[in-house]
Amino acid sequence: MLTRKQRDLLAFIHKRVQRDGVPPSFDEMKDALDLRSKSGIHRLITALEERGFIRRLAHRARAIEITRLPEDLAAGSTFVPQVIEGSAAAPAPAPARAMRVETYSQDLPVMGRIAAGVPIEAISEVSHHVAVPGQMLDRGGEHYALEVHGDSMIDAGINDGDIVVIREQTTADNGEIVVALVEGHEATLKRYRKTNGMIALEAANQAYETRLLRDDQVQVQGRLVGLIRSY
Known part of the structure; x- marks a missing residue:
């Protein structure tokens, strides 16, 4: 209780x-x-x-x-519990009202590295592919992945070397974490806010300042929908 x-x-x-x-x-x-x-x-x-x-x-x-x-x-949630692989023994019958668990995955292209710090050059080439659990992906959308470089988003739980899963889109709501293309050639991962015709790209690390840019200087390339970490 x-x-x-x-x-x-x-x-x-x-x-x-x-x-x-x-x-x-x-x-x-x-x-x-x-x-x-x-x-x-x-x-x-x-x-x-x-x-x-x-x-x-x-x-x-x-x-x-x-x-x-x-x-x-x-009830009515899209929550999917984590699936842990066990022994080869036959599975026990599902209890009454058990939630359906989706286990499919999809290979996504990892489009190089994205700066969680000082912006780096725009990303355009596939470096490798990664298998992503299906429950991370928005149905009907196109997705790609990026490797994080830098520590400006550590207070959002995003560390250097993590793989972020991005849904392709050109708009964002205030507070969402996005891939932003700055002035046509710099790509960065930041929290997005728009106010009075200006775009604020906010870090999640007090060591980094918020960048204020004109609306025409920023293009949203996608929204964060998942994260993968290796140990």
Whole structure:
């Protein structure tokens, strides 16, 4: 049984993972739940982990994995639990009202490296391919992958060397993490905001300043929908 605050936090994390492909920061959680300090978030996270609703992944910045949802949150949700390969024994019958698990994957082209830091030259060549779980992909959209270079998005859970999965699109909503082409030749991965005819490309690392550019200087090339990390 979850308290109201525990349920609200789990719902907020789930919504942000579904939207951005990565969990929110502790500051964003604190603001969403209207708490005064991050210590309250730490207590809620610990309680959710102890009850088996989330799992914190070691050695990863802000890495939280949702392992299950309460029935009221799971109803009508696109949440897909992680599939773990086991022994070759025959599987047990699915319990009543079990959620359907999609296991297909799709090979996506990795279009070189994308800067999560100072912008690098625009990306145009396929370096290799990577298998991506189908539940990361938006139905009906075209996707590609990029290797992250730099640390400007570490507070969004995106580290140097990660593979980001991008849905091709030319528009974005405020707050979404996008691949932005700057002045036709520099590509960067940043959080997108548009206000008063200007585009703000925000880093998720206090060491980097927000870049303010005219609308005609920025072209959205796609939106972040997933992330893959190797160890």
